[in-house]
Amino acid sequence: MSERRETPPPWSPAISTECPVGVAHQAWIEASIAWFVREFGREPALRPIVLPRLDLYPSGYTGTPKQIDDVVARMCGLMGIDRSELIVELFDREGEDATASEGTRAVGHYYVEDGRAVIGLDVTEASDAPYLIAVIAHELCHVRLLGEERITTGRKDHERLTDLLTVYFGFGVFSTNAALRFGETSRGFSVQPLGDLDERTLNAARNDGYSRLGYLTEREFGYAMACYAWLRGETEPPWAGHLDPGPRAFLRQGLAYLTRSAPPGEFPTRPSRGVPVTVRVISKTGPAWLGGLHLTVRPASWPPDAPGHGPPHPV
Template identity: 65%
Template structure:
């Protein structure tokens, strides 16, 4: 049987090496990661990614005590002291369904009361540790950005920047997987919102049976996770299997793109007065007793401008 070796085989899955996001989104993601490195140092990258499972919440069933222990664990990994926070719990199941549909359904919130940061968490699905961890991580990233005065809520992209910070601080698996979430309903599937968007708004985004949750789109999360791995010199991250299939495909495409355009530990572009430049995150020095824990570029005073869509 003659077989043309050059003929593509339909059962062989190929990965595109094009960047999975637009140029504006790419520049914003990479420049924001650069800014995070200047603000928070390289330690979050060195600490590595947080994986779902017993290391974070052994024997978790969603009791109030376990929720508080989970909050404390996430705080510790984000270099926050849980005693400096006020945590409020609410349950969306206690609200009238019609009221919930008419108003924005917030599964978490952040504000400051008497100079003290307050985060609120919806515990209606507290038994789902991964989902609750994503909510906690997002709200605590508000504390690190807004509460510590790094940005203001007037920034049009402050929620998107908060989502991206969960990736840099090691909680990208949770926030990425929570970005698209579906619950069984009487008629097919309905979206269970995460963030500050209501179900009606989410379902109006697209009409092909799917809807988007969160502030970063799935390709943006996937590329951000690829950049996170690349900055850690992970060309084939072992944790990729923890991601849902959609973002995992974008991660692999992002890594294929980065392997073609940058060395491990570097990102292809960022914005410096509109001029794309190479960004390199410094690693330990070869000289004994000396190391450079921070990136080898000048720290910027403000985060990058949001991408123009």
Template identity: 50%
Template sequence: MAAFRGEERPAWLPAPATECPVGQTERTWIETSMEWFVEQFGREAALQPVALPTPEFFRFLRHYFDITGRVNALVTKMSLLMGVAVGELRVELYDTERNGGSRTVGYYEEVDGVHVIGIDRKTDGNLVSLTGTVAHELCHVRLLGEGRITTDRGDHERLTDLLTVYLGFGVFSANAALMFARAGRRWQIMPRGYLTDELLNGASSDGTRHRLGYLSKQEYGYALACYSQLRGETDPPWAAHLDPGVRDFFTRSLPHLPADW
């Protein structure tokens, strides 16, 4: 895959001066998964423009005045950007309270050959969180819906989060993940978070509802560093849109990237 396989370490990669933010097991998983993405989706998929949480990205939604129109328009735009090309994709909006209070924000399932993405109506209150939810579910379509993996794969949720990075929505996913901290079996919002306490919560036992946030902020930092190297970027402008915490892990990860990539 690698941008630098068989070459000497690029001069722009600084020599390691600090410990890598992630352990060797996580590093190996991220690197091998990125290599697998190249095989599955092509390197061109990682070279597309990076989606950023700016007013310009959402400007097209000003024409829609109801949640159904906004969500469907966003899914349509993101499907094109993320290369989703399944035969039929349907979006369903639901209320958390009507699903037994499970506090899910999204799910993916396939019903009679139709790929269904469910989105909690409450996520419409914040376009950044809505985009993160849609990105996660569309990556389920690309992995599960296109038959590349099954839910029997133990890391399929983590792989789904990682794919959001590879397909250009890592800034959204990484920033959202930093707003939350794991506490036992639950997620709780960090004090300065801009997302509701419902985001990234509650996967049901049937495997059809999913939460975001399966990667840590450190793992996102390393994954984004790998993504940057894959794109041949030494100082990517999109990194300025990362939350300072993730950006710090991103910067600290750069010296630890494999030299033979």
């Protein structure tokens, strides 16, 4: 007599069912996404997720100004932004002396000029379409948050919130994978992290070892993607394979935790009565929002995106 075989869970039994982020980070992510639902409705989270494919950038894409403008226009359409009201500035800082700016260079910015939103994009690595899309998504989320006066720069976590909104609007695969980038160097491979893709100081670091900067870590992005999938009713999201190994492991851990801890489509953290929650996240170097982006450098032999090798679990 054959035994009935149960369908295995969408995550490995070896993956922990504990929340992949600390209590404060969890509360901030969940409360912020709940606020997005109230501000923007559920539609952005329920439509098809945006993946690296030719409907955003054409075959033979090389990063010409016309191609970049076409990408911006398509993304504006997906994010509910009137492209005619947006000014796009392209700049090239390839020749900048990195050491003069402490090993970083700006790759994007946002401001308002004569009542019109302006986003600036560094074209140095514009031929890398997924990377460019991550930068554009962040800047367009500034338009939706700051430009539409939903928040102000006085909110200390506004950059973190902007990163998180890219997930809610379906661009999380690009933002999450851009948080940690590898580039070939004469000494092997180096990591070029983007992290928070910050308003005036979106940074790309070039080091022969491992380095990380920004406000949202792989662990936080992974849990944010889990919350995004949970809102969509996806316990085994088909798009998970598009994520890099590290955040993909945190996504699966987050889904395992949510399945154990909350009803479908709801979050474990108690509602904040409609008020956006600002959580002060403290590290050994002090508040994450002080002094710009936090950069950590590690030896190149360290495997930063292997499961279990993410940033220290916050307390």
